[in-house]
Amino acid sequence: MGYQQYGISQELVQRVKLKMKNPMMKDRVKKLVEPLTKADLQDPGKVRRLVKSASAILNERLTSVQEEQMTQFVLAQRIDPKNTFHLIRLWGMFR
Numbered sequence: 001m002g003y004q005q006y007g008i009s010q011e012l013v014q015r016v017k018l019k020m021k022n023p024m025m026k027d028r029v030k031k032l033v034e035p036l037t038k039a040d041l042q043d044p045g046k047v048r049r050l051v052k053s054a055s056a057i058l059n060e061r062l063t064s065v066q067e068e069q070m071t072q073f074v075l076a077q078r079i080d081p082k083n084t085f086h087l088i089r090l091w092g093m094f095r
Contacts, residue, residue: 002073002077002093003073003093003094006069006070006072006073006076007065007066007069008066008069008070008073012060012066013094015060016058016060017094019058019059019060020058025057025058028057029054029057029058032050032053032054032057033050033054033081036050036081037081037082038078038079038080038081038082041074041075041077041078041079041080041081042075042078044071044075047071047074047075048067048068048071050074051067051070051071051074052067055067077090
């Protein structure tokens, strides 16, 4: 899996997936990411703030190393939230 190459643990991903099944948490995260653009997801500062905000919503305590790993992962994916193919590829990564 792609995220493991960045040092992101499978256990963390599984915990987040479980928490995202809670409709209230899912809605809060959705509101956080809805306005994002491709440019936002290529800005290291914005991505770092996004990671911190999402982890706070999900009540996941991340180390600075984990935050950096997630930031680097998001930047490397070159995600365009308006591109359906990109979203399908990401969804497949975390199924």
